[in-house]
Amino acid sequence: xxxxxxxxxxxxxxxxxxxxxxxxxxxxxxxxxxxxxxxxxxxxxxxxxxxxxxxxxxxxxxxxxxxxxxxxxxxxxxxxxxxxxxxxxxxxxxxxxxxxxxxxxxxxxxxxxxxxxxxxxxxx
Amino acid sequence: xxxxxxxxxxxxxxxxxxxxxxxxxxxxxxxxxxxxxxxxxxxxxxxxxxxxxxxxxxxxxxxxxxxxxxxxxxxxxxxxxxxxxxxxxxxxxxxxxxxxxxxxxxxxxxxxxxxxxxxxxxxxxxxxxxxxxxxxxxxxxxxxxxxxxxxxxxxxxxxxxxxxxxxxxxxxxxxxxxxxxxxxxxxxxxxxxxxxxxxxxxxxxxxxxxxxxxxxxxxxxxxxxxxxxxxxxxxxxxxxxxxxxxxxxxxxxxxxxxxxxxxxxxxxxxxxxxxxxxxxxxxxxxxxxxxxxxxxxxxxxxxxxxxxxxxxxxxxxxxxxxxxxxxxxxxxxxxxxxxxxxxxxxxxxxxxxxxxxxxxxxxxxxxxxxxxxxxxxxxxxxxxxxxxxxxxxxxxxxxxxxxxxxxxxxxxxxxxxxxxxxxxxxxxxxxxxxxxxxxxxxxxxxxxxxxxxxxxxxxxxxxxxxxxxxxxxxxxxxxxxxxxxx
Numbered sequence: 001x002x003x004x005x006x007x008x009x010x011x012x013x014x015x016x017x018x019x020x021x022x023x024x025x026x027x028x029x030x031x032x033x034x035x036x037x038x039x040x041x042x043x044x045x046x047x048x049x050x051x052x053x054x055x056x057x058x059x060x061x062x063x064x065x066x067x068x069x070x071x072x073x074x075x076x077x078x079x080x081x082x083x084x085x086x087x088x089x090x091x092x093x094x095x096x097x098x099x100x101x102x103x104x105x106x107x108x109x110x111x112x113x114x115x116x117x118x119x120x121x122x123x124x
Numbered sequence: 125x126x127x128x129x130x131x132x133x134x135x136x137x138x139x140x141x142x143x144x145x146x147x148x149x150x151x152x153x154x155x156x157x158x159x160x161x162x163x164x165x166x167x168x169x170x171x172x173x174x175x176x177x178x179x180x181x182x183x184x185x186x187x188x189x190x191x192x193x194x195x196x197x198x199x200x201x202x203x204x205x206x207x208x209x210x211x212x213x214x215x216x217x218x219x220x221x222x223x224x225x226x227x228x229x230x231x232x233x234x235x236x237x238x239x240x241x242x243x244x245x246x247x248x249x250x251x252x253x254x255x256x257x258x259x260x261x262x263x264x265x266x267x268x269x270x271x272x273x274x275x276x277x278x279x280x281x282x283x284x285x286x287x288x289x290x291x292x293x294x295x296x297x298x299x300x301x302x303x304x305x306x307x308x309x310x311x312x313x314x315x316x317x318x319x320x321x322x323x324x325x326x327x328x329x330x331x332x333x334x335x336x337x338x339x340x341x342x343x344x345x346x347x348x349x350x351x352x353x354x355x356x357x358x359x360x361x362x363x364x365x366x367x368x369x370x371x372x373x374x375x376x377x378x379x380x381x382x383x384x385x386x387x388x389x390x391x392x393x394x395x396x397x398x399x400x401x402x403x404x405x406x407x408x409x410x411x412x413x414x415x416x417x418x419x420x421x422x423x424x425x426x427x428x429x430x431x432x433x434x435x436x437x438x439x440x441x442x443x444x445x446x447x448x449x450x451x452x453x454x455x456x457x458x459x460x461x462x463x464x465x466x467x468x469x470x471x472x473x474x475x476x477x478x479x480x481x482x483x484x485x486x487x488x489x490x491x492x493x494x495x496x497x498x499x500x501x502x503x504x505x506x507x508x509x510x511x512x513x514x515x516x517x518x519x520x521x522x523x524x525x526x527x528x529x530x531x532x533x534x535x536x537x538x539x540x541x542x543x544x545x546x547x548x549x550x551x552x553x554x555x556x557x558x559x560x561x562x563x564x565x566x567x568x569x570x571x572x573x574x575x576x577x578x579x580x581x582x583x584x585x586x587x588x589x590x591x592x593x594x595x596x597x598x599x600x601x602x603x604x605x606x607x608x609x610x
Contacts, residue, residue: 104386105387
């Protein structure tokens with residue numbers, strides 16, 4: 001499953017990417033009383049995008065924890081700091097689908113007019 | 125683009141950075157689907173990887189994948205060749221297990237609704253499904269090391285189950301300490317679960333026998349009820365793949381490997397990164413084998429409960445368990461072919477065969493074929509899409525010479541999940557299948573619609589190409605009676 005995201009800068013691009021991923025999960029509604037801070041480093045913006053999305057996939061898969069709100073505090077081409085508010089997926093609530101991972105296949109972040117654009121393929 | 129060699133072989137000539145030509149097994153009728161799926165581009169990309177031997181291959185069920193095509197096969201020479209997590213896939217050692225029985229399908233049919241309810245309860249399925257077993261780190265390491273053998277030692281099954289599982293149920297090359305804490309965390313509650321997507325557990329009827337002699341050796345006969353289990357290494361395998369894709373991104377740069385697609389990232393088999401990935405991949409493969417073993421145990425318990433029969437009456441023995449997403453160290457004769465260099469033809473070469481959505485298909489006499497089947501060859505299990513036939517085939521010498529002993533793995537998707545779910549509602553599909561005599565149990569009707577039979581190629585056509593091309597031979601066909609859908 002492929003998604004395209006846009007943002008006026010890297011912060012907004014990463015934020016919108018997370019929103020896209022949550023839509024793939026089916027926009028599950030959870031209480032947002034638990035805060036998680038994520039700090040990631042990677043070699044280039046594309047790898048950083050994969051790490052960011054896979055961080056959320058890991059939280060959903062391993063801890064049944066899903067964010068409902070979040071903010072990218074800072075992002076450049078190699079580092080990202082984000083805070084997310086969310087909670088455990090309630091028992092009886094089913095995600096729309098399982099996401100194995102965000103892949104590197106055909107991944108690129110490029111300028112699209114005044115905005116940045118990313119295309120990410122998820123293995124679902 | 126493709127050059128026809130014969131009715132079932134189409135060559136992709138070497139161009140650009142390709143080190144070897146490509147070879148696609150398909151019929152003229154199916155070629156257009158393969159062309160639409162951009163398989164040629166992906167086969168050509170794989171052909172650029174260092175150390176690739178023979179052809180970059182695609183099986184008849186090949187379709188677009190992440191980096192590698194699904195249905196792609198490549199053999200990388202040990203020495204200067206590479207290993208690529210993308211050539212094996214996220215669901216490490218995803219595979220199929222077939223159980224035979226002493227039961228006739230017609231005798232089971234009246235009990236199918238009750239049986240399906242019992243199975244649905246016994247074998248957890250669906251997105252993020254968690255099992256009845258919870259393991260700590262030390263126990264997970266034992267699973268990584270021992271695979272299906274761990275499960276049997278813990279009472280999930282019988283010793284004789286291990287005799288007819290690929291590699292005796294575990295890969296020796298596993299290093300249980302290499303999967304990351306995150307892989308342990310993602311897998312620790314998932315042993316004995318089907319998962320979601322195209323994974324399933326089916327009760328089937330053997331409705332056609334093509335080769336009586338081989339079928340008898342596999343313990344199959346017409347009218348028999350059998351069980352087919354399709355699942356893999358769950359979140360644990362996905363995490364191992366993801367962790368090492370990250371390692372390989374850096375390794376590709378370090379070793380100066382030029383990549384047409386970053387998902388093909390890789391490292392030399394002789395490098396530390398390559399060795400570590402192989403050992404972690406083997407650990408993930410062992411988790412998958414343990415998973416199918418535990419599910420086998422739950423299946424037997426469900427049958428006993430629903431039908432009130434004892435294990436001897438049921439006779440739910442393992443025909444075979446084969447994976448279709450894996451990298452294996454194997455020895456092969458250097459393949460022939462007019463487009464290949466001939467000076468090494470016939471010489472023995474040690475390779476890491478990457479099979480991503482492709483099944484091993486070893487012939488009679490091969491030492492890695494389990495002893496009970498060595499006189500006829502390895503069972504090749506080709507599951508169909510839900511509601512369609514599945515097949516048992518047998519490996520051939522021709523597969524050994526041409527495809528590094530490999531055959532197709534299933535029907536092969538030809539419509540995206542989104543497209544499929546736009547065409548039919550899950551409830552509607554369930555009712556449709558019921559009118560065809562197939563009882564479905566699922567926790568996700570959306571997921572069910574995404575796996576609608578029309579989203580896949582016709583498995584019978586795929587199998588026919590394998591049979592006619594001689595890379596395996598048809599033995600038996602099964603039709604579904606009940607499906608637990610992940």
